[in-house]
Amino acid sequence: MPSLPDTAKAPVPEQRKGGPVVSVRDVEHTYGGRGRGAESVTALGPVSLEIPAGEFLVLVGPSGCGKSTLLRLIAGFERASSGEVEVFGERPEPGNQAGIVFQQPRLFPWRTVGDNVGLALKYAGVPRPERAERTAELLERVGLADTAGRRIWQISGGQQQRVAIARALAGGKRLLLLDEPFAALDALTRERLQEDLRTVSAETGTTSVFVTHSVDEAVFLGTRTVVLSARPGRVALDIPIGLPRTGTGPDELRGLPEYAALRAEIGTAVRDAAR
Ligand SMILES: Nc1ncnc2c1ncn2[C@@H]1O[C@H](COP(=O)(O)OP(=O)(O)OP(=O)(O)O)[C@@H](O)[C@H]1O
Ligand SMILES: [Mg+2]
Numbered sequence: 001m002p003s004l005p006d007t008a009k010a011p012v013p014e015q016r017k018g019g020p021v022v023s024v025r026d027v028e029h030t031y032g033g034r035g036r037g038a039e040s041v042t043a044l045g046p047v048s049l050e051i052p053a054g055e056f057l058v059l060v061g062p063s064g065c066g067k068s069t070l071l072r073l074i075a076g077f078e079r080a081s082s083g084e085v086e087v088f089g090e091r092p093e094p095g096n097q098a099g100i101v102f103q104q105p106r107l108f109p110w111r112t113v114g115d116n117v118g119l120a121l122k123y124a125g126v127p128r129p130e131r132a133e134r135t136a137e138l139l140e141r142v143g144l145a146d147t148a149g150r151r152i153w154q155i156s157g158g159q160q161q162r163v164a165i166a167r168a169l170a171g172g173k174r175l176l177l178l179d180e181p182f183a184a185l186d187a188l189t190r191e192r193l194q195e196d197l198r199t200v201s202a203e204t205g206t207t208s209v210f211v212t213h214s215v216d217e218a219v220f221l222g223t224r225t226v227v228l229s230a231r232p233g234r235v236a237l238d239i240p241i242g243l244p245r246t247g248t249g250p251d252e253l254r255g256l257p258e259y260a261a262l263r264a265e266i267g268t269a270v271r272d273a274a275r
Helices: 067-075 113-123 128-141 157-170 187-204 215-221 250-254 257-274
Strands: 022-032 040-051 056-060 082-087 098-101 175-179 207-211 224-228 235-240
Touching: 022 067, 040 067, 040 082, 040 235, 056 067, 056 215, 067 082, 067 098, 067 175, 067 207, 098 157, 113 128, 113 157, 128 157, 157 175, 157 187, 187 215, 187 250, 215 250, 215 257, 224 257, 235 257
Parallel strands: 056 207, 056 224, 098 175, 175 207
Antiparallel strands: 022 040, 022 082, 224 235
16 A cells, blocks of 8 residues: 655644644534524534544534534634634644545546645645655545546546545645545445545544444444534543454454444444434
């Protein structure tokens, strides 16, 4: 498997070592309600979470419980109505601290697949002579080696989502936020990308927050799963996933008795949360 760009392995600044990568303290979030008669929706909270470096945290919970809201708060796209969010000890600013993969890929449709990834490498400070090779490596990693020259509007939705993942990896951030990135993919592509993402996270130690509706995906990918209750989402279950991160194939992993036990426990919590 090709190695990641050096930018993806950049050292964490000295002052940030030791503390959590993400700290969410007593956070509540309410949308709207400012104008006269405007209805407000309390989407989330109160929620408190600390996410240490290297954690792969998977967020699960019923539709509308505030998962994307929590991700947007961590990304800095929204400011919490109350409570505090810190990323690497600072107030999050959009695009600064985290690489983001949305439910829908957000790409430059008129540019080629390769250009979309190459631009992310440029913004990450990778020198021009290295970009072509790095782009090829990243596209290979997400199974798009043959599509570098095609334009975004000429590839499928699933392929676009893979370009979005390659772009997030190219950014070289120490934190990745992924909002149901595999939801629109066919089962085989999804499994392949799950395996890739698991390997990438184990190799690089990148801290990740990953939203999904799939309990199996939560157990397969995570080092920890947090189940949110129905809106406004609160932490209903916070459970470590102590499965081996390397050296165990996907089938072997899914065959472990601990795997089945975790699936059952998380599945029950998700069903209870939806009631
Ligand atoms: N910009 C907004 N303005 C008003 N309400 C919003 C806004 N964004 C989200 N909401 C509401 O806040 C609640 C939480 O939304 P959010 O998108 O965080 O849920 P979610 O858990 O990600 O759901 P899903 O699993 O369906 O993606 C929902 O009731 C939603 O309708
Ligand atoms: Mg969502």
